[in-house]
Amino acid sequence: MADSGTTCGPELLVALSPEAGTPLRGQLESALRHAVRAGRLASGQRLPASRVLAADLGVSRRLVVDVYDQLTAEGYLTARAGSGAWVSDLATPTDSARTSNGSAELPPLRWDLRPGVPSLAHFPRQQWRRAWLSALTGACDADLGYPQAAGHSRLREAVAAYLNRVRGVAATPATTLICAGFTQGLDLLCRTLRAGGARTVALEDPGLPHRARIVRHAGLTPLPVPVDADGLVVTALPDHGVDAVLTTPAHQFPTGAVLASHRREALLAWAGRAGALVLEDDYDGEFRFDRRAIGALQGLAPNSVVYLGSTSKTLAPALRLGWLVSPPQLVGRLTAGKFLTDHGTATLDQLALTEMINSGAYDRHIRQTRSRYKAQREALEAAVSRHHVPLRLTGVPAGVQTLATLLGGHDGNGLVRRAATDGIALDSVTRYHLAPGKPARSLVIGYGNITPHGIDRAMAALARIMDAEPPQ
Incomplete structure (x- = not known):
């Protein structure tokens, strides 16, 4: 039997909305059956454990077990001893793989080798649920008002302490701002720099293409700078006319290079000469396998480096929780920009992440x-x-x-x-x-x-x- 290997469970595809007069078991059977027929659940894909799916859908485990048994009997699923239920090889999609104009579509995704995507099936659902419920229970009335633009004080304290301990960042709650992921953090930085007179931001080439779009959207000009086996080629940065450079020193995307020590020194020296900021994207700094990850560049020069991070790789992109640690002179302007953007990040989600960090669950998950x-x-x-x-x-x-x-x-x-x-x-x-x-x-x-x-x-x-x- 082919194994898709993808870890995205059908809980992301099946929405169970109770209908009057329709038993829940029938609704779940129908939804899963239709997902297999349509090819959204590929041949060889593993379904979540019955206990997990039952908890996610708010139904009894017995109901899910009965549904799996029924669909196994019908040939849609197959059971593997000790490893749960899988979509059967015999369960092939119906002949719907054509567009409205009759041209052939690509077949359903079988193997997800896209870069930058974490293991979505291993999001710590139970720990997040406990943390979120604890946050809700412990929230005071004031926590349910409009969020603090810079982020809840408790999360800023927790994130600053975590970054100091794990990534060597010189962070304090006062210089830490909570945002909706890296994308919003970079957008806030670019808009703030543009308002202060900046014109050009240097970017690693190759690098994620949406970064250049964010820079342009803020009214700035992106300047490609090459990367080699030692990371960003600092000697390619002009001495004048560049206001900031965005880099991924711990693990360059997509080359996988680490910014060499002599390049780190040269980059900070360049920033001092040029009067420019270094924007450090530490998108997966916790995940070095052969040795302890190199410390953040920001810890060497906190007045010249803005540090950006998020939970998109450590937990899941869907949370939209991130942070930036900036020099003190930027904090007020960044906070004002955050307020104008969305009035602040959702407080209960911030408090749930605070619970995970302070309880040690976040470290264990990482x-x-x-x-x-x-x-x-x-x-x-x-x-x-x-x-x-x-x-x-x-x-x-x-x-x-x-x-x-x-x-x-x-x-x-x-x-x-x-x-x-x-x-x-x-x-x-x-x-x-x-x-x-x-x-x-x-x-x-x-x-x-x-x-x-x-x-x-x-x-x-x-x-x-x-x-x-x-x-x-």
Whole structure:
């Protein structure tokens, strides 16, 4: 039986809305049956444990067990001893894989190798539920009013202490601002810099493409700066005319490089000479596998570096919880901008995260997640070797993705398109180049939202695709 390996459970696809006169069991059976027929639940995909799905839907476990048994009897599901229920190989989607104009659509996603996606199925639901209910119970009346624009004082204290302890950030509650993820944090920074007269922000190339769009949207000009095996090429930064540089020093995206110590010193020296800010995106600094992660750059020069982080990789992107630690002179302007943007981040979610951090649940979850991603990275290395895939993984072992150099002349863009027709989702490095015209000689492979067995099956399929079409 094929194993999709994806860890996105059907609880993300099934919405159970009680209907008068319709038994809950019938509603759940129908919803799951329809999801399998439509291909939203792929052949070989594992369903959540009955206890987990029952808790998520607010129904009895017995009801979920009965539904799984019924759909197993009908052939939609199959049971594996000790590992729960899986979508059957016999349960194929109906012939709906065509667009409204009759052209063929891509098949359903079987193997999720997209970079930057954490393990969505391992979001700590029970711990988050307990933390959220505790936050709700303990919230005073004032907590239910309009949020503090800079973030709730308790979360700012908890985040500042956590960042000091784990990432070496020189943070205080007064210099820590809570925002709706990295994207809002960068937007606030860019708007604040633009209002203060800034014009240009340097960006790593390659890097995430939406960062350049955020910079432009704020009225600033993005300037691509190359990256090599030692990280950002600091000597490529102009001595004048650049107001800030955005960098990922702990684990560059997507190359996986770590900013070398001599480059760190040179970058801070450049910032001092140019009168510029360094914007440090520490998007997955907790997930270094071969050694302790390098400390944050901000700790070396807190008056020259703005530190940005979020829960998007540690917990889930859906939470939209992030933070930035800024020099004191920026705090007032950033807080005013945050107020004008959304009047503050949802207080109960902030208090729930505070509970998780202060109780130690957040640290425990990160330790478990680090071990899981380490095993998945190792599974990818083993699968590339086992199936003789002409790839060489580069960058430090960290995070939820890696750059993979194509060997033998394969074109990355064409390979990504061919893989998509087999249900494999991954990226070519050209998606992340800001300067056009770069050759597509690498893939960016994510291993966060897929099981080790799924990784092995995906690499076997990729090897077949590459064998079938010789290099150009």
